[in-house]
Amino acid sequence: MSVLRELIDQLQELPGIGPKSAERIGYWIVRQPAEVVRALASAIETSAQGISPCGLCGHVDETDPCRYCGDETRDPRTVCVVESSRDLEALEGTGEFHGRYHVLGGRVAPVEGVALRDLNVSGLMDRARAGEIDEVVVATNPTFEGEATAAMLGKELVKHGVRVTRIARGVPSGGEIVHMNAAVLGDALRGRGELD
Numbered sequence: 422m423s424v425l426r427e428l429i430d431q432l433q434e435l436p437g438i439g440p441k442s443a444e445r446i447g448y449w450i451v452r453q454p455a456e457v458v459r460a461l462a463s464a465i466e467t468s469a470q471g472i473s474p475c476g477l478c479g480h481v482d483e484t485d486p487c488r489y490c491g492d493e494t495r496d497p498r499t500v501c502v503v504e505s506s507r508d509l510e511a512l513e514g515t516g517e518f519h520g521r522y523h524v525l526g527g528r529v530a531p532v533e534g535v536a537l538r539d540l541n542v543s544g545l546m547d548r549a550r551a552g553e554i555d556e557v558v559v560a561t562n563p564t565f566e567g568e569a570t571a572a573m574l575g576k577e578l579v580k581h582g583v584r585v586t587r588i589a590r591g592v593p594s595g596g597e598i599v600h601m602n603a604a605v606l607g608d609a610l611r612g613r614g615e616l617d
């Protein structure tokens with residue numbers, strides 16, 4: 422197999438990159454000066470070594486526990502549940518939330534065979550069962566799958582006496598958290614309601 426073919430095959434493994442994009446990026450890479458390629462390769466390698474999911478919440482950060490779980494000034498009894506680290510960063514950008522986070526690493530997707538137990542939920546459930554959490558703010562995306570995830574998660578959490586709220590106001594149905602601005606997200610957090 423040619424070196425370029427191998428590169429294109431590797432690029433195709435990246436999320437959102439199809440065969441055409443992989444080919445375009447592959448040809449772009451081989452046309453770059455050596456220092457540009459070295460900088461790119463080194464950034465990829467460094468990130469793979471220095472960043473790992475937090476053992477408590479699943480957030481991908483440079484430390485474990487992550488900066489949020491390790492922050493004593495944050496309220497550990499209020500936990501905001503998100504689908505991804507990108508959503509966490511978007512919500513954190515609002516400056517509205519001062520509790521801890523929990524990153525599911527996906528959402529329930531029956532069509533793709535992804536159930537709640539396939540997500541990063543066991544640590545959250547353990548803490549809920551142990552009575553360590555007062556409120557869970559479910560901030561999954563307001564999409565069909567995000568709502569299904571919220572409903573299933575809520576059903577499990579209320580069994581342990583946890584107050585389960587859902588971000589609501591200001592978040593357009595079908596939208597994605599990562600694409601919303603800080604004002605809209607702040608509004609959604611302030612206007613959260615009980616999950617029914």
Ligand SMILES: [Zn+2]
Pocket residue numbers: 475476477478479480486487488489490491
């Ligand atoms: Zn963490």
